[in-house]
Amino acid sequence: MADNPILQVDNLSIALRAKGQDFPAVNQIGFSIRAGEVFGLVGESGCGKSVCALTIAGLLREPLHVTQGQVLLEGQDINRMSNRDLRRLRGDRVAMIFQEPMTSLNPLMTIGDQIGEMFVLHKGMSARQARLKAIEALEQVQVPSPERRIKDYPHQLSGGMRQRVMIAIALACDPALLIADEPTTALDVTIQAEIVELILELCTARGTAVLMISHDLGLVARMCHRVAVMYAGHIVEQRPAGQIFTDPRHPYTQGLVASLPRLGRRLQEGRSRLTEIKGVVPGLMERDIGCGFASRCLRVTDECRALMPPVAPLDELGSIRCFHHE
Ligand SMILES: Nc1ncnc2c1ncn2[C@@H]1O[C@H](COP(=O)(O)OP(=O)(O)OP(=O)(O)O)[C@@H](O)[C@H]1O
Ligand SMILES: [Mg+2]
Numbered sequence: 533m534a535d536n537p538i539l540q541v542d543n544l545s546i547a548l549r550a551k552g553q554d555f556p557a558v559n560q561i562g563f564s565i566r567a568g569e570v571f572g573l574v575g576e577s578g579c580g581k582s583v584c585a586l587t588i589a590g591l592l593r594e595p596l597h598v599t600q601g602q603v604l605l606e607g608q609d610i611n612r613m614s615n616r617d618l619r620r621l622r623g624d625r626v627a628m629i630f631q632e633p634m635t636s637l638n639p640l641m642t643i644g645d646q647i648g649e650m651f652v653l654h655k656g657m658s659a660r661q662a663r664l665k666a667i668e669a670l671e672q673v674q675v676p677s678p679e680r681r682i683k684d685y686p687h688q689l690s691g692g693m694r695q696r697v698m699i700a701i702a703l704a705c706d707p708a709l710l711i712a713d714e715p716t717t718a719l720d721v722t723i724q725a726e727i728v729e730l731i732l733e734l735c736t737a738r739g740t741a742v743l744m745i746s747h748d749l750g751l752v753a754r755m756c757h758r759v760a761v762m763y764a765g766h767i768v769e770q771r772p773a774g775q776i777f778t779d780p781r782h783p784y785t786q787g788l789v790a791s792l793p794r795l796g797r798r799l800q801e802g803r804s805r806l807t808e809i810k811g812v813v814p815g816l817m818e819r820d821i822g823c824g825f826a827s828r829c830l831r832v833t834d835e836c837r838a839l840m841p842p843v844a845p846l847d848e849l850g851s852i853r854c855f856h857h858e
Contacts (some may be wrong), residue, residue: 536607537564538708538741539588544601546583546592548816555816557583557596559765562843563758565709565741570732572752572773573745574788575762576813581745584762585713588743589628590618606708624654627702629695629731631714636698637686643670643697644682650704669700673730692723696730703734710735713745728755749788753777758849761785764813764824766840771850781846781857783829784809823854831856 544561547554558580565571573581586592588603590610603610605626610618622628630636638646647669648662657665663682670678673696686694695715702710712731716724728744732755735742746752752759753773760770761782769782780786787809811828814820822837823829829836835855846852 535566537566537604538606539743540564540604541584541588542602542604544584544587544603545599546580546587546596547599549595549597550817554599556599556819557765557816558587559840560601560843561760561762561767562601563760563767563770565743567708567741568736568739569758570735570742570744570756572756572759573743573762574747574749574752574759576747578813578815579762580765581747581762582713585628585711585743585745588709589622589626589711591622591628620654623650623707624705625707626709626711627705627707628711628713629698629702629715631717634686634694637694639686642683642685643689647682647697647700647704650701654705665704666700669704670697672703672734673697673700675700691719692727695719695727699727699731699734703738703740706738707740709741709743711743711745714747715744716751717746724751749776750792761788764819765816766824766853767843767851768825768853769846769850770852771846775847775850781852782825782854783831783856784825 541564542562544558545556546558548557561584563571573584575581583596587598590613592598598611613621644663644666647666648659651657651662651665652659666682667678670681675681675693675696689697715731716727719727728751731742744752744756753776756773758771759773759776760767761784762768763784769780769785776785777789780789791808809828814824814827821840823840826832826836833855841853841855843851843853
């Protein structure tokens with residue numbers, strides 16, 4: 533792994549503008565990803581994962597906007613770039629894979645043309661060169677008979693094959709950073725692991741930095757080097773993946789880990805039931821000044837209700853936002 537981070541997010545806050553007011557969606561988050569590193573971002577629905585991803589890819593749109601902090605991609609501040617430069621950056625230096633490939637693929641274009649377009653637009657190749665590169669790209673994502681498949685339209689492929697095509701498009705120009713936002717949620721469980729493994733295999737071989745977003749802590753902790761756990765717009769714990777599993781410290785992370793089904797756990801009555809964290813994530817407009825998890829936390833004190841805990845270092849490589857993590 534190289535030393536300079538590919539992606540550096542510093543003190544980033546994002547708000548939703550509504551009724552003439554700013555409602556914080558993401559608060560003062562910070563993390564960095566190096567070349568070849570796989571960084572996981574997990575958290576419940578609505579905690580702000582996709583808003584972060586869109587911001588990093590330069591795709592954030594009104595009514596959402598950045599209120600403070602910066603996103604440096606290979607040292608360049610993406611908030612200060614023109615739309616034209618951002619368009620050039622996307623696909624070339626940063627690429628994104630979304631949950632549902634059908635919405636990102638063009639139903640009227642063959643997949644060969646859609647992959648080839650990346651080489652024409654970003655690398656200035658001829659149509660003929662681009663076609664050969666498209667076949668090669670499909671081979672790399674292990675689509676069988678790529679010479680024939682390039683003539684297919686998206687609807688002729690299975691969900692898993694479509695997601696492979698999305699990966700081929702995303703990695704076509706060898707981006708420095710790949711953002712995968714719930715890349716397997718729409719797929720069958722059996723295909724999910726194959727797709728994630730394919731992404732990681734290709735990215736590791738190329739030294740691509742990966743931001744893997746999921747609500748599945750088990751998947752992320754298995755596949756990533758480091759993990760950030762988000763809750764109601766804050767990163768509440770950030771640790772090497774192994775430690776998140778074996779020694780979670782934030783009460784929310786502890787709840788997540790306790791709710792994971794473990795291999796070998798006896799399926800006996802009473803023991804088989806998964807622990808669940810009672811309550812729901814507060815919506816954007818219901819968030820208070822204190823810790824967002826306070827209303828669900830078993831260790832809550834008055835301090836937690838009055839003040840969001842600051843980011844505190846944890847061990848050598850981690851950080852946490854909790855007054856009572858010991
Ligand atoms: N375009 C938008 N307009 C208004 N609110 C939005 C918009 N996009 C996101 N939000 C709000 O911002 C918050 C964070 O949303 P985000 O999509 O980032 O969550 P998420 O963590 O990706 O959730 P999920 O796991 O469901 O994908 C949510 O409360 C959501 O309702
Ligand atoms: Mg999302």
